[in-house]
Every structure is written in structure tokens, then in C-alpha cells.
Amino acid sequence: MDSYDQEFKENGDTTYDNNNNHVSKKLKLSPFISDSEIRDEFSYHDPGVARINHGAFGSCPASVIAAQREWQLRYLRQPDDFYFNQLQKGIVESRKVVKEMINAESVDEVSIVDNATTAVAIVLQQVAWAFSEGRFQKGDAAVMLHYAYGAVKKAVQAYVSRAGGHVIEVHLPFPVHSNDEIIDEFKKALEKGKSIGKKVRLAVIDHITSMPCVVIPVKELVKLCREEGVDQVFVDAAHAIGNVGVDMKQIGADFYTSNMHKWLFCPPSSAFLYCKKSPKFSDLHHPVVSHEYGNGLAVESAWIGTRDYSSQLVVPSALDFINRFEGGIDGIRKRNHEAVIRMGEMLSKAWGTHLGSPPDMCSSMVMVGFPACLGISSDSDALKLRKHLRESFGVEVPIYYRAPKEGEVGAQNKHNCVTGYARISHQVYNTDDDYYKFRDAINLLVRDGFTCEMLPCN
Numbered sequence: 001m002d003s004y005d006q007e008f009k010e011n012g013d014t015t016y017d018n019n020n021n022h023v024s025k026k027l028k029l030s031p032f033i034s035d036s037e038i039r040d041e042f043s044y045h046d047p048g049v050a051r052i053n054h055g056a057f058g059s060c061p062a063s064v065i066a067a068q069r070e071w072q073l074r075y076l077r078q079p080d081d082f083y084f085n086q087l088q089k090g091i092v093e094s095r096k097v098v099k100e101m102i103n104a105e106s107v108d109e110v111s112i113v114d115n116a117t118t119a120v121a122i123v124l125q126q127v128a129w130a131f132s133e134g135r136f137q138k139g140d141a142a143v144m145l146h147y148a149y150g151a152v153k154k155a156v157q158a159y160v161s162r163a164g165g166h167v168i169e170v171h172l173p174f175p176v177h178s179n180d181e182i183i184d185e186f187k188k189a190l191e192k193g194k195s196i197g198k199k200v201r202l203a204v205i206d207h208i209t210s211m212p213c214v215v216i217p218v219k220e221l222v223k224l225c226r227e228e229g230v231d232q233v234f235v236d237a238a239h240a241i242g243n244v245g246v247d248m249k250q251i252g253a254d255f256y257t258s259n260m261h262k263w264l265f266c267p268p269s270s271a272f273l274y275c276k277k278s279p280k281f282s283d284l285h286h287p288v289v290s291h292e293y294g295n296g297l298a299v300e301s302a303w304i305g306t307r308d309y310s311s312q313l314v315v316p317s318a319l320d321f322i323n324r325f326e327g328g329i330d331g332i333r334k335r336n337h338e339a340v341i342r343m344g345e346m347l348s349k350a351w352g353t354h355l356g357s358p359p360d361m362c363s364s365m366v367m368v369g370f371p372a373c374l375g376i377s378s379d380s381d382a383l384k385l386r387k388h389l390r391e392s393f394g395v396e397v398p399i400y401y402r403a404p405k406e407g408e409v410g411a412q413n414k415h416n417c418v419t420g421y422a423r424i425s426h427q428v429y430n431t432d433d434d435y436y437k438f439r440d441a442i443n444l445l446v447r448d449g450f451t452c453e454m455l456p457c458n
């Protein structure tokens with residue numbers, strides 16, 4: 001018996017529930033969440049905006065927001081009881097959900113933190129101590145992708161460069177056509193490190209780069225790091241959980257962080273940090289030190305002073321929401337991926353451009369080239385066009401400027417060299433109309449001979 005059958009026993013034209021009450025078949029045709037229930041869950045979204053930028057901030061359904069409110073009220077009702085009897089237990093429940101979802105060995109390997117930025121600080125602070133305490137030597141190297149997230153690059157500067165570390169950036173091609181292109185560039189960077197006599201202590205690898213977005217062959221890169229004797233491998237997977245498959249045993253990194261407020265329907269802000277169980281990593285600490293200092297990262301992270309912990313306590317409620325969908329999180333991922341590829345191809349066909357990577361290197365986000373005649377020729381143009389789309393067309397989409405390569409710019413190429421890409425996302429609340437609205441806005445701009453030069457400076 002499937003779940004539908006268990007819930008409803010059918011008898012000719014009449015349907016009865018388990019208590020033998022008559023129910024209309026029309027009321028419940030599927031055990032899964034309906035389109036109108038999905039609309040209700042996200043009905044608080046601004047109806048005037050085609051929100052195709054899920055990747056930036058995520059979104060939280062109303063039922064999870066209600067669960068969060070309940071946690072907040074529990075605290076406000078009786079703070080002492082909440083602090084002594086509820087908070088720690090609740091955080092452990094969230095950690096258990098994550099442990100199962102990511103196939104970690106033990107719940108001790110999972111800490112709940114505010115966001116990926118905090119997780120990066122935890123890992124890199126430990127690297128800075130290794131330099132200052134003489135376990136790493138000045139001049140030892142850290143490797144990271146050129147497309148690493150801006151804030152992560154700043155953290156590397158603050159903790160690694162400042163401690164005397166040497167930073168090697170791996171340049172990646174974009175548009176990209178295969179995993180091999182990325183693996184080759186990564187190999188070259190590790191070889192470069194060796195050839196200049198550097199011991200690579202840390203590799204920071206994105207699971208999905210932010211801008212431009214590309215799914216990185218993270219398992220293969222971690223394996224390469226192991227073969228080359230890199231001391232610590234940290235995967236910045238801010239966009240990964242709920243968006244691509246995440247399996248700690250398969251990936252094999254030492255540290256792995258993912259935001260849960262992006263693709264796991266949690267409210268802002270919550271993330272997990274996985275740290276492989278190893279005596280080598282027993283000296284990890286939260287950068288905000290409080291009473292639990294020294295009791296293990298997961299326990300330290302669960303009390304960093306008086307504040308609202310509700311967003312970290314609703315992970316089980318987010319999972320309840322996810323399980324209302326056919327196939328749970330895997331089903332959601334698959335449908336989002338198929339939809340975003342279909343919409344990306346629709347847009348690139350309408351504009352005569354291309355996707356930034358093949359579909360199997362995309363998650364629920366994809367890069368779509370803009371028509372070259374829009375004249376996107378700087379990061380500032382990309383920002384101005386984004387603002388224009390928001391304010392004049394009700395479309396919210398981030399834009400990436402790709403500087404043309406040598407030889408691409410000549411006069412005859414000016415009108416067919418794609419220099420701007422939209423990063424479109426698809427989440428359960430999106431409809432095809434969101435993408436048609438975007439397509440039509442760009443078609444109108446092209447028809448009217450618009451170029452970015454016409455936009456005022458910000």
C-alpha cells in the first residue's frame with residue numbers, strides 16, 4: 001500500500017478515511033503538496049516581482065516561518081526553561097537531520113552556525129593559528145578558485161595572507177564545457193605550487209561557484225588534493241544542500257559548509273559546518289567565544305551569547321515541508337534542475353545566445369547569455385542593468401560581466417560577443433511566466449535599441 005492508499009480506503013464511488021469518515025475524492029487526489037498549497041506557502045512574496053534569483057537569499061515557506069515563530073515564543077514565554085531545557089536539545093535535533101541528509105559518520109561532525117561566512121571564519125581562524133603556532137611555515141600556500149565568493153577571498157586575505165600564507169588562485173574558463181577543463185586547471189595550480197617550492201596546506205574549493213555559477217567536480221578535486229598531500233581541504237558549498245547531491249563520505253573533504261537558508265527552505269540565517277572527526281581537527285572554535293569554549297565546536301556554536309536561535313531550530317520543520325513533495329529533496333532538486341534548464345534554453349534561443357555550461361554542470365541555477373547588443377561592458381553595467389530590470393520591469397536577476405578575451409573584441413565581433421550572463425534560479429514557487437516576463441523585458445530593450453550606456457550612473 002502506498003501512502004495514498006493508507007490514508008484513504010476507497011469503496012466504489014465513496015472514499016473513507018481511516019476513521020471511516022466519508023471524504024470527497026476531489027478534496028485529496030494526491031498525498032503530495034498541491035500547486036495551490038505551494039502558492040499559499042509563498043503568498044507573502046511580492047507579487048509584482050519575477051523572483052528568479054533564489055540562489056542569492058533563498059526563501060522560507062509560511063509553515064516554516066510559523067514554526068520559527070513558535071520557537072521564538074517558547075523563548076519569550078519562559079526564557080530560563082528554554083535555555084536550560086529546550087535550546088540544546090532542539091539544536092541536536094537539527095544536527096541529526098543534517099547528519100542524515102549529508103551522510104556524515106557521526107552527529108558530532110555537524111555544527112549549526114549562522115551562515116557560510118561564519119563557517120569560513122571558523123576554518124580559517126584555525127589555519128591562522130597553525131601559522132602563528134609554527135605548525136605551518138610562512139610562505140606555505142593555500143589554493144582557491146579564482147571564482148571563489150568575494151567574502152571568502154577577503155577571509156583568506158584576513159586569516160591566511162596576514163598570517164604569512166601564500167595564496168594561489170586557480171583560473172577557470174567561462175563559459176565552461178567540461179569537468180576536465182576545471183580538473184586540468186586545478187592540477188596546474190597544484191603543480192605550480194610545487195614548482196615554486198610551496199607546501200600546500202589548505203585548498204578552498206567551491207561546490208557550486210556563485211558567480212558565474214558552475215557545479216564544480218568537487219569529489220575529483222578533493223581526490224587530487226589527497227594525492228598531492230594537501231593538508232586540509234575545505235569545501236565552500238554555500239549553494240549546495242537542497243540543490244545538488246551532498247554526501248560527506250563520497251566527497252571526502254575535511255570541512256564542508258552549506259547554507260540552509262538558500263536551498264533547504266530554512267529562514268535566514270542558518271548553515272551547517274561539517275568537520276571530519278579527526279584528532280588533527282580537535283582545535284576548532286567558534287570565533288564568538290562564550291561559556292561553552294573548549295566543549296567542542298558543535299556545543300560552542302549552540303551558545304554564542306543571548307540571541308535568537310530560532311532559525312537554527314526549525315531544520316526538522318523544513319524537512320517536514322520538503323517531505324510533502326514527491327521524492328522529498330531529491331525530487332525537488334530534479335524538478336528544479338529540469339525546469340531551470342528548460343527555461344535557460346528557452347531564453348538563450350529567444351536571444352540567440354547560449355548557456356554558460358552544459359546542463360550536467362548546472363544545478364537549479366544556470367547562466368544564460370544576454371544579447372551582445374545590450375553592450376554590457378563592465379561590472380558597473382551589469383549592476384545598472386540589474387537595477388533597471390528590477391525597477392522598470394519587476395524582474396530580479398543577478399548579472400555577471402565577463403570581460404572579452406583577447407581577439408574577441410574587434411569591430412565585427414562587437415555585436416556577437418556575449419559579455420553578460422544572467423544567473424537564473426528555479427525553486428518550487430517559480431512558474432514559467434516568471435521567465436517569460438524576463439524574456440519579454442529583454443526583447444523589448446533590444447527592439448528599442450537600448451544599450452547600457454543609456455543608463456545613469458548608480
Ligand SMILES: Cc1ncc(COP(=O)(O)O)c(C=O)c1O
Pocket residue numbers: 055056115116117118148149151152206208209210236237238239259
Ligand atoms: C559560494 C558562496 N560562499 C559563501 C557565501 C556566503 O553566504 P552567507 O552570506 O550566507 O554567509 C555565498 C553567498 O551567496 C556563496 O555564494
